[in-house]
Every structure is written in structure tokens, then in C-alpha cells.
Amino acid sequence: METYFDTLAKGIYEEAYKIITVFLKENKDNNSKIHIPNDFKEEFFSLVDKVTLSLMEDKDNFYGYFLFQMSREIRFDISSPTAVNFKGSKYVIYFNPIIFLTLTIKQMESTIKHEILHIISMHLIRAKEYKTKYGTLAVNMAMDVVVNTYLDHLPPYATTLEWVNLNLSLKLLPFESFEYYAEEIQTAIDLLEEDEDAVEDDSNNDEIIELDYDPEKTHDIWEDISDLDEKTLKEFTEKSINHSQKGTVPAYLESMITSLKNSKSELPWNLYLKRLMGTVESSKKKTITRRNRRQPDRLDLRGQLNSHKAKIAVALDISGSISDEEFNQAIKEVLSIVKNVNHEITIIECDSDIRRVYTIKSVKDIKDRMNVRGSTKFNPVFEYANNKKINLLVYFTDGKGEDKLLSIPQGYKTLWILSGRGDTLSLKEAYGTVKKLNTIEIKDNTFDMRDVPREGYSMNNQQRMHV
Template sequence: MSLGDFLARLHQNDGSDNHVTSAQQIRKAIISILQKQRLFGEVLLQLPRENDLQLPAMMGLRWEDNHLVLVINPEKLVHVRNDELQSLLEHEALHLIWMHPLRYASYPHQDLVQIATDVAVNQYLTESPQGTVTLSQLEKVLRQKLMPKLDSQDYLNILEQLPAEQQEKLHQPGLNLNGSKQKENATADEVKTADTHNGWQEPKTSQQVSNQVVRLANIKRILNRSWKQTPQRDRGLLPGNVKAQLQKAHQTKIVDWRQVLRHQFGLIARGQVNSHARFNRRQPLRMDLPGKVTRLDPAVDIFVDNSGSVTDQEIVQTLTTLEKMLKKTKLTANVYSFDARVTAKQKLHDGKKLDFRRTGGGGTSFQCVFDYLHLHHLTKRNRIIIIITDGWGEERINNYHYQNVYWLMMTKANQLSVKEPPGRVLEMRG
């Protein structure tokens, strides 16, 4: 949508004075954002909007038919200043850029999600929206310094690992995160809520069918269009982390993951695995290419992300495909479930029906996979490690030198949060 089309749409009268006023406010705020931070303004131009007088906050992102919509309560914008509205709109744009409504749609601890995601995005704003949490506020409550500019998942991991008494501080009624108490008799109008994350989750009564891949594609369509509409000079003004996140939207080369794993299964079934400890026979001068070593007792370990964003149907289909591939090479595999820790273990082999059921569906920690391998002293050179995931977790891990790892992504390969992941990242498309 062009800027002219957007402004024309905002001029349409929807029959309510408050709605017209809010439309004028939104228009003025986005024009200001376009002038100072073009990319954020372009993201906001791409977002459909609708009014909802029942919304408990000024605005928030909401899933509707696998599309994100910016929902606004016009009655709560009546006395909001333009600079406050700009900060709130930029806040929503940053939530979208980091795909928070997608990543945390099924997360069980939504109260902690709200704190972690707000802390993450507010660090890129000059002024934080009223009622949203900042890094300095969180540090005051926890009485500890936190690393700035981390991903929201890193802050979420910190919050989840807090002792119960510290977590309780975050939930005390009437307690602001700056440490001050709100007025006990304050009315809803006096305590204004700028942003709500309620729309990130599907209501239990919803008849919509959520699709992780479709939702990701729709978000990336918005980000790609916004990036293309942003001139090069304005891209240079973006914070480095924001720019890096947006550049992930570029297409990556598609490799058939089945073909790759079929080849690897064949190698270890014959007693051969890739190893950088040996020269590549065809190109011995290429130190980046592994050679092959012979080993006995091949092992395949499959770790399935237990997060709610990966559907049971997708997991079962993938495991069925892997079982058929293993059958041809007469290999068996251990299948584990993991989120913040590794849990259930089953055998995957011909003739046995796999009864895989997820439990919980909390935050994802890839580190627990490698901790499990290390603590159980599982060998490295004759082992293939497969991690089925949507990619959202921490950025840095200690892989204990386990290198023969294949990350099977339910989303795009460049959505894996781990920086410099060991092994190979494959997309499960097609």
C-alpha cells in the first residue's frame, strides 16, 4: 500500500467522532515516524487495522485468520499526545519485526512473555510506552544488572529461572516495575494500559485453524515489502540488531532435507561418517570439507522441540518420514522430546508404532540437548543428531564438539536463533 493510499483510507469516516479522531491521530503519528525512522513507518503502513471498543488497552497486535492486525481502541486514544502515540506504534512495529506474536503464540507463561518482549523492544525506543516494562525497571525489581540488547528469549529464560519469591514480585497487584505502588483506588481510566498482548494467543473458543508456516509467510511478506520501500540511506539509520533481523527475510537456497539425511544414514549404516579429522579424498586441500572415517555401532538421536508452535501433525509426519528412511538402512533411532530440558525417550524402528505425544509446550532451550548428550557420555563420531524445531531459542550454545547435527526447521532456515550453529540447517519444505 502506498503512502497516498494509506492516507486516503484514514480519511474515511466510520461513523464515530472518536474513530475519526483516532484515525487522524494515527495518520499524524505515522507520518512523523516515516520522517524519522522510515522502516518502522513502512511496517505500520503494511499492517491492516481495525477498531475494537472492548480492547483493554490502547492498541495491540491480534491474529485473525493467520494474519496480524493492529487493533485499536479509539476511546483510549482521546487524550494521548502525538509523541506518546509514536512510541506506542514503534513498539508494536518492533514486536512484529522480531515476530513475537508468532514465536510466543502458544507459550504457557504469557505474563513473563509480556515482560521479556517489552524489555527487548523498548531498548530501541527513545521513550517507552506507558505501562510497558523497560530494562532499567526490571533491573530495579530484580536488584541485578542484566545484559542489554539481548533477544526476548534470553530475558525470558532469565525470568523463568528466578526463584519463586522473585517471580512473585513480578505478579504483585498494584506494583509497578519501577518499584512504586499504584493508587489502590485508581480507576481504569487513571491507570492507562498502552499495549496488550492478548491477541497473540488464540482464544479457547476460536474456530480459526492456526498455521505456523502461513503466519510466518504473512509476517515476512510485510517485512520484505517494508524493507524494499525503505531507501538505502534510511536503512543505514537502523540499529544493527534490527537491521540484522530484517535481513533474515531474504530467501535462502532450498535443499531437500530427505536427500541429505538419506545419504547420511547410508554412510553410518556402512560404518562411515563425515569427520573433519580426515582429509576429503576428492579435494584434500579444502580444509572446510570433511573426510570420512569408519566406525561401528551407528547411532541416530532425534530431538523434537516441545514448543507449542510446532504442531503434533507436523511432528508425526516428519517422524514417519524418518522412520521410512531408517528402515531402508536397517537403523534404529532414539526419539526425545525437549523444551527447557530433555524428557521422554522412545525407540524409532521398523515394526514399532511410535506413540509420540508432547507434554507442556514451554520455552525452547537448545542447550539442554547438548547437555544431555554430554552428561550421558554419548559418542560423537558415529552419531547423527537431528533436532526438529521452529528455530526459536537462545543465540549461543556449548555443543561440546558434537558436530554431526542436522537442524530440521519447520520454518525458514534463517529463522534459527542460534548464532553459528554446529552442523547443518535444513528447511522442511516440500
């Protein structure tokens, strides 16, 4: 029997369908943004409020209190009932009414819990790391299997362990690691693709309206936070968790929270750079001279070679903030990290302006620093990088420069590395990740007159004689 809630959801669904129908008739080119009337937003979010209240009254009220702290938005371009992101120093949960409103209230609760478990598992950050090793579909499915294992009342199309085992002919075990699921699922997907050359991605990433669930695109929205500092996200997540623990927390949730709090808070800069290189080195080409890495015994599957040259710009602030010892040690680590990647490294010496640009292949190519000591401005380097189609900018500085960039990074990632004497970056928005440089001993050969005796010659200054 249809409940009052079901009737309410059905009516709002019909209104949502009218909105997209009108939009499609009036916008044939699909380039415009959907206008969502305020009265529809109020009606839709009043229904979401009922789901939130139900969550807060449930024994798992943790989810209700966590949801209460999140911003809420409507997006018709996500291919799942809900999605989450981190924007403007807060978590945002998005709803696609066309998909969300077809669910029962219990299924709505589960899809919200699903997104919160992704947050607690730090999947928003981890997904980017593992997409360099596995395909997007395998990573998305593995993450969903992990969180859905703990949930009941899931939508019929949800990616569960049972669904994966049935559709990919696997025998995966429950409560295993994310990495275990990703590896096994990717291998199964590879086996299904008998002719890799025939597989084409005909999906349109610019779709304005999504009407159906698509597991390969459910987490595309996370690409918007690629440069978010992992430490910042972890600290904010812990704060949200602390505000959500109002009562007893289920054992599985307590275990997840403990794991998050005990995890290492921040990767050192060199390991973070290695992770970034995985995202830069993305272009592949097929080859018959190398066997497939995952299935070396299948001679019909071709291997892959890197066809993309990673263009890396290394900016060095020569205003006196970083010592030669610090930079030389750091550039050795950079070269070590990229040695197995087809790369091109350009050194940019800069202060208030770019003073010199040259390429290097090894440490011996590094030139003596120019004897120029001006103030520091970041903008000239970003102007240069925007015109050179680079993939990654690594900027060594003490962080003391402008508070706002005039040239916003375009199409490349940025890693700021502060010297041992630099504490913070002066920019209000970094447009990248900020890390600290490893502290090393700085040689100082300066002659200090305080070490010279001021009272003339003294026998006390001579080496002791043993008679």
C-alpha cells in the first residue's frame, strides 16, 4: 500500500520530470544550465528533511547528525541517487531527483549512508591514487562493495558483493580490503574484454541530465577535488565525526572511525610527488612486443607502453629563502621519482620575475644559482606555465609572496614545497597541495670574529702536551 511519503515523492518526481522535459525542448544544444525553480527546491528538500529526521531517530543516528552538517544541492548530471564532494571548506551532498525519488524512504536512507561511509573511508582521496593502477569502473565498484557490505535496504541496482560475484563470475569474500576487490574486479573486467581495440568509450562526460544509474560515472564528481590537501580533508572529516557521535555507534562504524584517526595524517612531499606522477603518466599505447601485465599467458592481449612525455616544471625561488643544499637534495629526489617515466624537467629560477629557464636530465645539469636577490612573486611562474602546456608544477619557496594569483593554473597540477624556514603559503588559495621540505643541515662557512680571542696571544690556546 502506498504511504503518504511515497505519494509525496511521486508528486515531486513528476515535477522534476517536467523541469527536464522543458529544458530539453528549449535547449537543443545542451549547452545551457538547467534552471531549478526555488519552489521545487523547497519541496524537494522538505522531503529530504523527512529522511534526515528518520535517520536521526534511528539507532544509527550518527548518519543523521553527519548529514545535518553537510550542504545540500540538486544536480541532474550525476548518475546515482546521491553523490558527495568537498567544496568551500565543507562536505556537500548532491541529489539527482530523477533517480533519488524512485527509491523508498529506507533506500534513500541507505544511499545517504553509502555516501557518508565513502567519506569516512577517505575514498574521495584514495580513488585518485588507485585509478592510476586500475580502471575507473574497477575502482568505483571496489569502493561500493566495501561500503555496501555494511548496509541494508539498498537500491536494486546497487553494486554489492553478491552482484559482482554473479555478474563477473567471481568468488570474492566479504570484509576484505579495497585493494583486494579492485585487483580481482579489474582482472575479471580484462577477461571480459576479449578484443580491447573494439572497446570504445562512447559516454559523454558533458551530459547535463542523467536518468539512470551508471557505476562507471558515480564518482566522477570527485575529480573536482584533485588538489585538496589530504591532511586538511582528514582533519575536517574527524571534526565532522566528533560532532556526529551523539550515542552508540555500530561496531563496524567504530572500527572505520578508529582506522581513520590512527592513519598517518600526511604524506611527505616526495611520496606525494610520486602519487602525482601516477596521475600525470596516463597516456598509453598498445604494443605487441610486451605481454599484458595482468594476463601474461594470454598472447592475444597486447601490453601497453607509455606514449606520453610528462612535462614537469620545477620553480626555484632564488630570493634567498632556500639554500643550495636544500634544493640540490630535493632535486635529486625529484629525478629519482621520475627516472622510470618518460619525462622532461624544466628548471625555472625566479624571484619577483623569471630570471632563467633551462632543462635538466641529471643532477650534473643543475647550474649555479644566479646571484639575484629580489622579492618573491608567484604570478610570473604561473603565467609561464599556462603558456607551455606542462603537466606538473613543483614550486620550491619559503611561501612568502602574494596573497592572490592573477594567473590561475590551467590544465596542470601544482605542488608547493616550503623550505625548512617557511611555515605557511601566503596565497589565500593555493590551487594545489602544500608540503614541507625535509629539514637538512645547512652548511655555514662564514667566519665569525667572536671565535677569535680578543686579548692577544695566550698559551691557553695551544694544544696540551703530554710529558
